[in-house]
Amino acid sequence: MRTFIVLLQKEFLQIRRNSFLSRFIVAYPVIIMLIAPPLMTMDVRNVNVAVVDLDRSTTSRRIMSHINASECLSLVSTTSEFDAAMQVLEKGEVDIIVQIPDHFERDMVVATSERISIIANAVNANKGSMGTQYIVQTIARTLSELRNEKSSNQLSELVTVQNRFNPTLNYRHYMIPALMIIIFILMCGFLPALSIVGEKETGTIEQINVTPVSRLTFTLSKLIPYWIIGIFVLMVVMIVAHLVYGLIPAGSVGVIYFGTALFVLTISGFSLTIANFSDTMQQTMFVMFFFIMIFIQMSGLLTPIDSMPEWAQKITIILPPRYFVDILRSVYLKGATLAELWRNFAALGIFAVIFNALAAITYKKQA
Amino acid sequence: MKNNFLSFVKKESLHILRDKRTMLIVMIVPVVLMVLFGFAISTEVNNINIAVSAPERTDGVKDVVDRIAHNEYFSFYGYIDQEQIDKELRSGKVSVVVVFASDFDRRMEQISAGVPSKPIIQLVVDGSNVNIAGASTAYLQGILLGTASQQAMFETRMLFNPQMKSAYNFVPGIMGLIFILVCAMMTSVSIVREKEVGTMEVLLVSPVRPVKIVFAKMIPYFVISFVILVMILLLSHYLLDVPMSGGVWGIFSLSLLYLLLSLSLGLLVSTIAKTQVAALLISAMVMMIPVLLLSGMIFPIENLPEIFQVLSTIVPARWYIDAIRKMMIQGVPLMAVWKNSTILLAMTIMFIVISLKKFNDKLE
Numbered sequence: 001m002r003t004f005i006v007l008l009q010k011e012f013l014q015i016r017r018n019s020f021l022s023r024f025i026v027a028y029p030v031i032i033m034l035i036a037p038p039l040m041t042m043d044v045r046n047v048n049v050a051v052v053d054l055d056r057s058t059t060s061r062r063i064m065s066h067i068n069a070s071e072c073l074s075l076v077s078t079t080s081e082f083d084a085a086m087q088v089l090e091k092g093e094v095d096i097i098v099q100i101p102d103h104f105e106r107d108m109v110v111a112t113s114e115r116i117s118i119i120a121n122a123v124n125a126n127k128g129s130m131g132t133q134y135i136v137q138t139i140a141r142t143l144s145e146l147r148n149e150k151s152s153n154q155l156s157e158l159v160t161v162q163n164r165f166n167p168t169l170n171y172r173h174y175m176i177p178a179l180m181i182i183i184f185i186l187m188c189g190f191l192p193a194l195s196i197v198g199e200k201e202t203g204t205i206e207q208i209n210v211t212p213v214s215r216l217t218f219t220l221s222k223l224i225p226y227w228i229i230g231i232f233v234l235m236v237v238m239i240v241a242h243l244v245y246g247l248i249p250a251g252s253v254g255v256i257y258f259g260t261a262l263f264v265l266t267i268s269g270f271s272l273t274i275a276n277f278s279d280t281m282q283q284t285m286f287v288m289f290f291f292i293m294i295f296i297q298m299s300g301l302l303t304p305i306d307s308m309p310e311w312a313q314k315i316t317i318i319l320p321p322r323y324f325v326d327i328l329r330s331v332y333l334k335g336a337t338l339a340e341l342w343r344n345f346a347a348l349g350i351f352a353v354i355f356n357a358l359a360a361i362t363y364k365k366q367a
Numbered sequence: 368m369k370n371n372f373l374s375f376v377k378k379e380s381l382h383i384l385r386d387k388r389t390m391l392i393v394m395i396v397p398v399v400l401m402v403l404f405g406f407a408i409s410t411e412v413n414n415i416n417i418a419v420s421a422p423e424r425t426d427g428v429k430d431v432v433d434r435i436a437h438n439e440y441f442s443f444y445g446y447i448d449q450e451q452i453d454k455e456l457r458s459g460k461v462s463v464v465v466v467f468a469s470d471f472d473r474r475m476e477q478i479s480a481g482v483p484s485k486p487i488i489q490l491v492v493d494g495s496n497v498n499i500a501g502a503s504t505a506y507l508q509g510i511l512l513g514t515a516s517q518q519a520m521f522e523t524r525m526l527f528n529p530q531m532k533s534a535y536n537f538v539p540g541i542m543g544l545i546f547i548l549v550c551a552m553m554t555s556v557s558i559v560r561e562k563e564v565g566t567m568e569v570l571l572v573s574p575v576r577p578v579k580i581v582f583a584k585m586i587p588y589f590v591i592s593f594v595i596l597v598m599i600l601l602l603s604h605y606l607l608d609v610p611m612s613g614g615v616w617g618i619f620s621l622s623l624l625y626l627l628l629s630l631s632l633g634l635l636v637s638t639i640a641k642t643q644v645a646a647l648l649i650s651a652m653v654m655m656i657p658v659l660l661l662s663g664m665i666f667p668i669e670n671l672p673e674i675f676q677v678l679s680t681i682v683p684a685r686w687y688i689d690a691i692r693k694m695m696i697q698g699v700p701l702m703a704v705w706k707n708s709t710i711l712l713a714m715t716i717m718f719i720v721i722s723l724k725k726f727n728d729k730l731e
Contacts, residue, residue: 020645032656039660041670042410042498090697123696124536124667126411133505160486161504163494164456174497186652194644201643282556283389285647289552290396293545297404302665304498306414312407326459333495334457 003213007221011195015225025191029183029233033176033240040175040302044130050077050085050094057105059146066142067098072134089121096120096131098139165250165334173247177328178301180237181321184230184260188267189292190285192226196275197284219360223268230264231257250335256328258338262348263324269355270320276362295321320351371575375583379557383587393553394595397545401599404541405607410665412502418444418455421467427475428467431488431511435465440506456493463503464491535696538609540664542599542622543688547629547658550592551650554633557584558726559646577726581719585630592626603695612698618691621701624711625687631718632683638725658684686710 016022049067053060068075076094079085088094099117118135122128166173199205208218234257241247249256271288278284296302298312299321305313316322323344330336338345383390417435421428424446436443444461455461466489468474474487490507492500558581561567570580600619603609611618633650640646660666661675662684668676679685690707693699701708 018642018644020642020648024648028652036656036660038672039675040666042666043501043670046669090699092693123692124410126536127667129411130502130505133509137505137509160488161490161492163492163500164453166494166497166500169494169497169500171497174495186655190648190652194647198644280386280389281643281647282552283392285552285651286389286392286396286549289548289651290400293400294403296659297408303408303410304412304496306416307409307411308407312403315407329495330457330459334493336457340458 004217004221007213007217008224011221011225014195021191025187025229025233026236028187029237030240032183033179033237034244036179037172037176037245040179041171042126043171044127044134045072047073047096047127047131047134048076048094049073049131049135050079050088050097051075052082052085052097052099053078053080054102055100055104056080059105059143060100062146063098063100063139063142066138067135070134070138073131073138086119089119092121094121095127096135098135172245173333174329176241176245176247177332178325180234180241181263181299181301181324181328182296183233183237184264185267185292185295185321187233188226188230188264189271189288189295191229191271192222192268193271193275193278193284193288194281196222196272197278197281200279201281215363216360219272219356219363222272223265223356223359226268226271227261227264230268231261234260247332249332251331251337255331255338255341259324259327259331259341259345259348262345262352263320266320266348266352266355269352269359272359273355273362276359276364295319298322300325320348323347323351372579372583375575375579376586379583380587380590383591390591393549393591394598397549397595398598398602400545401538401541402602402606405538405603405609408537410536412499413440415441415463415499415503415506416444416461417441417463417465417503417507418447418452418461419465419467420447420449420452421471422469425472427472431465431467434510435507438506438510440502452491456491459493462493462496462499463507465489465507466491535609536692537664538603538607539688539691539695540662542603542691543625543662543684544658544664545599546592546596546622546625546687547632547684548651548655549595550588550626550629551633551636551654552647553588553591554585554630555636555640555646555650556643557588558634558637559640559643562641563643578723581634581723581726585634588630589626592630593623596622596626609695610698611695613694613700617701618694621687621690621694621704621708621711624708624715625683628683628711628715628718631715631722635718635722635725638722657682661685662688664688683711683714 015025051060051064051067053064064075064078067073077085077088082097082099085094085097085099089097097117097119099119101116104116116139118132120128120132163169196205199208238249238253238256270291274287274291275284278287298308298316299305299319300316301321305316305322308316327336327341327344327348330341419428419432419435432443435441444455447455447461447464449466452464452466456464468485468487468489471487478487488511490504492504494500558567561570596619600611600615600622604611632654636646636649640649658664661668661671661679661682663679664684668679668685671679686707690704690711693704694701
């Protein structure tokens with residue numbers, strides 16, 4: 001036990017003495033939490049529209065003013081020539097062209113009119129399809145308004161929407177738990193690995209190897225500091241989330257701490273395992289970078305897992321962050337309880353045991 | 368003099384070649400990530416799980432449910448009871464519940480007869496996932512409000528990406544992200560390592576000029592990244608079906624410039640950092656954040672707050688990704704993105720000049 005405490009002291013001393021590392025550990029999460037949340041929106045807003053008005057009627061003018069009034073669309077140019085609009089689209093100044101055919105208003109009554117064309121720049125598939133959807137809705141609303149102007153029945157009023165858990169659809173609240181997880185992944189993924197490989201490169205690991213310290217003690221002494229750092233970081237980011245963004249967990253704070261403790265342990269154990277297999281810092285960094293990129297991109301942090309192809313969804317089963325994303329988002333926003341999330345906790349627990357056992361086993365005392 | 372430059376390049380190359388494992392990892396990592404993300408990631412929202420809660424399953428209800436179930440964006444979860452709504456949403460099994468009013472059919476008739484009516488459908492959405500909430504509301508309102516005749520009024524065309532593949536939008540983004548981080552991670556240790564191991568002094572007292580030392584360190588890595596680039600371009604074209612309509616050579620030469628930029632950025636980090644750990648942390652952890660957030664890779668630039676739109680102009684990946692998207696998918700030639708190329712070139716020169724200056728300072 002004494003050796004263990006001494007080893008722990010050594011780790012903390014090393015972190016504290018390294019002025020870059022100690023400042024980094026404190027500053028990194030705070031700065032990211034302050035800067036990043038306002039940046040992380042995938043909302044499709046600001047869709048720029050050009051209208052090619054061949055009809056030049058009251059109806060077409062009505063449509064244009066409705067497009068301009070819509071909060072997601074803005075009318076940037078109106079022309080009477082399709083080619084001109086196309087040029088603006090190619091330059092990237094416009095995302096969608098709406099062409100209203102000649103005699104549209106006149107023929108509308110007979111319902112045999114030529115159709116309205118919507119041409120979207122679909123390089124960004126999401127923006128293209130959502131933008132088109134907005135346009136279709138706006139025009140449909142305009143037309144139904146024109147048709148039964150006397151009737152008080154607005155089709156759009158027949159459907160009401162209730163957003164549970166996040167009534168204002170605040171993007172920041174949705175992204176902050178994800179951002180917290182990214183911070184945990186980056187810090188507890190890179191730092192423990194670097195500390196082991198650092199010892200390998202400077203040769204101090206051999207000094208440990210010749211002492212009677214057991215593998216488990218050594219591994220634990222590398223793990224626990226990052227575990228404590230992880231919990232400390234959680235405290236910091238939760239305070240920032242509360243003070244700056246007014247986000248308070250809907251569920252129990254205890255469940256959040258428990259989940260984070262498990263997750264940080266899992267990632268640090270994984271990091272140590274990778275370090276045991278590598279001989280240079282660069283190798284460690286590249287391999288860790290590989291997995292961290294996969295963790296960040298494929299765990300549903302930034303893009304939905306449900307949109308992935310079948311095989312990719314299967315891969316996510318073995319990604320520990322996937323379970324933690326569920327936990328943190330549901331507890332923070334939906335107030336989910338431990339009982340509801342027990343599967344996720346069990347999965348994280350299993351990963352934590354596997355990776356840390358691997359870390360202890362793969363650490364070889366003979367260099 | 369030329370000779371000692373060559374022998375320097377040889378020495379550096381030997382260092383890298385000797386460590387086969389690192390080299391293999393360096394080459395494989397970006398290529399695998401590229402293929403994986405190109406196939407797997409989609410910023411589009413689909414397969415949204417949707418449940419229906421209706422007091423009675425009348426023909427009118429069934430008709431609407433049928434339309435929802437056949438929509439490509441939704442997958443129909445089933446009918447649930449009113450009391451289950453909260454539980455299903457909280458557990459995340461369902462993202463939206465469509466709740467029908469009790470006398471849906473009769474009210475629909477009244478509405479078509481022009482009689483005013485209270486709301487007849489309520490969408491209860493899991494707002495905790497803002498992406499899915501926004502998209503599903505928009506799509507559902509389209510389905511519910513748009514009668515068949517209205518839908519037929521529109522003719523839509525998706526330019527440049529008719530099959531709506533996310534890969535088209537994503538591949539340039541991933542290239543921008545991976546190249547800059549991987550290249551910076553390669554060179555960022557190069558000079559620091561010499562400092563740490565103590566061979567820096569040997570270099571400093573040698574008659575080789577600093578420019579040569581710096582370039583000699585870059586050349587072998589440039590060759591490696593060249594190979595990576597070729598592999599990635601081949602894979603994106605033949606495996607991911609990304610069009611290269613703007614001309615392969617344009618894309619290729621701009622990417623080479625970007626690689627050079629990333630390598631010199633790594634060198635700059637290397638001249639500034641005091642330890643290998645610091646160098647690697649800066650080139651991986653610190654740089655990852657602006658590249659993820661400010662490059663337009665996932666989060667569109669036009670959504671950023673004003674200040675950050677300005678700030679994003681100093682992120683090289685932003686210019687590269689924008690240019691590559693235009694060249695790969697819209698089929699714009701290299702000449703049309705001259706602004707992006709000039710900015711990238713200027714940044715590269717700046718990075719090299721600053722690293723040389725920093726390196727020289729060490730000499731004194």
